[in-house]
Amino acid sequence: MKKPLLDVIFASDKRKNVLMLLKEGPKETENLLSSLETTRQSLLPQIRILEDHHLITHYEDSYELTTLGEMTVSKMQPLIDTVKVFDNNIDYWGTHYFDFIPLHLLKRIDELGECKIIVPPIPEIFEFNKEVHERSKKSGFFVKICSSMHPKFFTLFSELAELGVEMTFLISEDLLDYLKREKYEEFRSLLENEKTTFYLYQEKMQFFSIVLNDQCVLLRLLQKDGSFSNLQAMFTGESAVNWGKELTEYFKQSSVQIVDI
Known part of the structure; x- marks a missing residue:
């Protein structure tokens, strides 16, 4: 038989x-x-x-x-490639929310390749990912989609601008209000920088942040109950970056550029 x-x-x-x-x-x-x-x-x-x-x-x-x-x-x-994304980190994917990813990209999630889960030490839970920042400094572009901004965002992103990195930010309405209210001068300075473009994302963000440069993609997903998670999923390589570009372009379709404050 x-x-x-x-x-x-x-x-x-x-x-x-x-x-x-x-x-x-x-x-x-x-x-x-x-x-x-x-x-x-x-x-x-x-x-x-x-x-x-x-x-x-x-x-x-x-x-x-x-x-x-x-x-x-x-x-x-x-x-095989799809299993490679999930296999070693099945508990992470099973407990975190990623349904916000459009269906056409979910069907091609194998293009992300092997997933590296980063568990920051407790003192660094709210710090910007140092490896991603170093990769961004060597990149031609940087994209961040987020509903909150690191307290040292001006220093971090001014450094990228000085290095000639083209930066794009898609931010939530709550974050826009916060930046105008609490970080007006820093925000205005970045907004006026020719290397930087800001967009207001007009839908609800169902994730903490997405970061993309020409070397890697970093996803900070929420847990399925909507609560914050300190875990970060990182993907490297050309295929992952191209997938990430399509994802960020998808979010741009629901965004409007911020030209003044």
């Missing part, structure tokens, strides 16, 4: 990895053994299972995907 196809693919890391390697093209046995760092005795039984289920075929000592294998593997990568 044949195994269910999902078991064939995912119940064995060796079988899954063989399929992913053959996605790149035909491979000889020695190449597979070297890439998988395994022995012939361990690998061949798994290859036979893949052959028995018509996912791969071989000619002499070279293996390749069948048409059925190619169709199957083409659907595997997005699932």
Whole structure:
């Protein structure tokens, strides 16, 4: 009796990895053994299972995907990448609210890649993420969507402006009122800086903040009950940044530029 196809693919890391390697093209046995760092005795039984289920075929000592294998593997990568986002931090994603992400981007959340959860030490819970700030200083642009601003925001963002970083802020109405009332001069100075653009986000923000530069994306999500969470989810790489650009552009559609105060 044949195994269910999902078991064939995912119940064995060796079988899954063989399929992913053959996605790149035909491979000889020695190449597979070297890439998988395994022995012939361990690998061949798994290859036979893949052959028995018509996912791969071989000619002499070279293996390749069948048409059925190619169709199957083409659907595997997005699932594997999606699992990579959630897998090591399933409790974080299960307890935090991310339904505000538009459906078309949720369906492509695999593009974020591996998730790094940052747990700030208690004295630094309300500090700006130092790693992200250092990356921002080396970036060509910086975007922040937020409903609150770090007490040292003027110092932090003036430094970026001096380095020539193009900055965009999308802020909530409550934060706009606070900045006009309590930080008027600092806010006006940033607003007048040619490197800085502010937008008023006109909908309810269902997250604490989103930060994007040309190296990484940082999400500070709320817990599902709406309460504050000190945990931060960080993603790096070109694919994650491009995903983050689409997310920030989505929020811009519900925003209006602030030109004076």
